[in-house]
Amino acid sequence: MTHAASADATNGTAAEVGADVARDPGTYTIDERSLLQSARLATLVRWALGALTVVTFLSAALIAVAHISDRYNVNHVSGTWMALAQDVRDGTLYRPLFENGVFGGTWYTPLQFVLEGGGALVTGEYIVSGKLIAYATAIALLWLLYVMLRRVGCSRLASSALLATVVLTPAGLFSFTAIRGDALPLVLQLGALFAISRGVTKRSLMVAGLLCALAISAKLAAVWAPIAIVLWLFFRERKALGRFLASFVVSTIVVLGIFELWSGGRMTDVVLGVATSGNSGSESPPAAFSRLFDLLVSQAGPIWLLLPFAFLALVIAVSQRRLTLYQVAFLAELPLLVVVMADPGSDFNHLIDLTVLTALVVGELWVRAAGREREVSALGLAIVLAMLFGAANEYRQSLKGDVKDAAKMLLKGDATQYPTRPLAGVVGKNDRILSEDPAVPLLLDQRPLLVDAVSVRRVGLDHPAWLASLERRLDGRDFDKVVLIHPVEDKGWYDERNFGPGVRDAIARDYRLVAKVDRRPLTYWVYAPRNA
Secondary structure, eight states: OOOOHHHHHHHHHHHHTTTTTOOOGOHHHHHHHHHHHHHHHHHHHHHHHHHHHHHHHHHHHHHHTOOOOOTTTTOOHHHHHHHHHHHHHHHOOOOOSEEEEEEEOOOOOOOHHHHHHHHHHHHSHHHHHHHHHHHHHHHHHHHHHHHHHHHHHHHHHHHHHHHHHHOOOOOOHHHHSSOOOSSSHHHHHHHHHEEEEEEHHHHHHHHHHHHHHHHHHOOOTOOOHHHHHHHHHHHHHHHHHHHHHHHHHHHHHHHHHHHHHHHHTTHHHHHHHHSSOHHHHHHHHHHHHHHHHHHHHOTHHHHHHHHHHHHHHHHHHHTTTOHHHHHHHHHHHHHHHHHHHTTTTOOGGOOOHHHHHHHHHHHHHHHHHHHOOHHHHHHHHHHHHHHHHHHHHHIIIIIIIHHHHHHHHHHHOOOOOOOOSSTTOOOOHHHHHHSTTTTTHHTTTOOOOOOSSSHHHHHHHHOHHHHHHHHHHHHTOOOSHHHHHHTTTTTHHHHTTTOOOOHHHHHHHHHEEEEEETTTTEEEEEEETOOO
């Protein structure tokens, strides 16, 4: 009995066997010795998982409290979300792709930044409001995952420990503390799966369809849940499939239709305009799979060690023809993740969906192992060891330093590591700024010239006159400061990802480097006109 979920069941028997601790060990029967050893091992497992859970959640809470008002995990992509929220706060849902020299392209769907814009209306700023929304979303996600693990049979301790492994992954901690749009669509898709798992009824089908539609309004690629539900219903409850599809399609039309009307028809033009414009530079499927594998090895933390158990659960389920809904969702997410990784701009944050689904599938396997005899009790112990080893390694490599920094900040009140105005003394409020990170001008109470430098390059491939307009302004030295997140000499970054070669060349010939400012999580290269 090595599994945490079955550990509680061993307590009474272990107490009976160990009551007479003074008894000569040599008088134990073989069965009694085996039972006592099993009970001791179960106790050790419970203590280890308990320590993992407590340390992880205390560390995460410390980091969250310490960094609620600074730029911890707020990078240039977060700047895009903040700029979109600023527009919403000012009454604009999606700028035009290009108007009066201002670029508005983005492929983000609106639900997340609409919420952030509403939060900014309340707080009057964008960092604390964005962090509070991130924390609330994280709490909702972890609570829902806990409930789902409990329903499949995991004990309270086992469920909490699996949640801790999710928090410990780079994708987990980042998604829970950054101003980004990855956690919200995950919560909505998990909610859809949970609704169906509780019973296939008219109400659950309608709720699942609505939640899937809301997920798409938060992230365009949030489609693994509806795919999984369609596949699962097709093989299990085919009569209910039509009702779910009707709910999903109608809800999607209504939800996206509301945002389309709110934007004055710009949402479709902007999102589809960016998604379909120019040459995205997408990688081939083998290259995308290789990139995904590399990210899993380097950035998945303890989940990387749990993935083999998830695949083992799939093999067992397929051999028995008993795939669960969560296993189908895991299978649906894998090819979608490869497609996402084909975009050169994708990063480890996209692993959060696979991380959570892995925890669910491993939780199901863990419960199955707990109910077996000794030979599969070893499986439960192997899962525990994988969690503990992966968690300890991840904590040692990355989280330990963040926890120390957070503790120092709270004790000393030192917020200089992640200042909200990282370029103070270099870029001023009255400067005319072209910034690759939209947060730089936004935090100086300016409206950024662009919301997404990736989109500037992409739409510029189909509309070269727009890029030519920006190049003319650079040649005319219209900007007091140009702020980049890579040196202008980095042709790989600017020719293939942000801005494009024409804009990069204009910056290189008309502007000179005046400062390199290292402010975590970014390093900024600041340029001024050559004749200044």
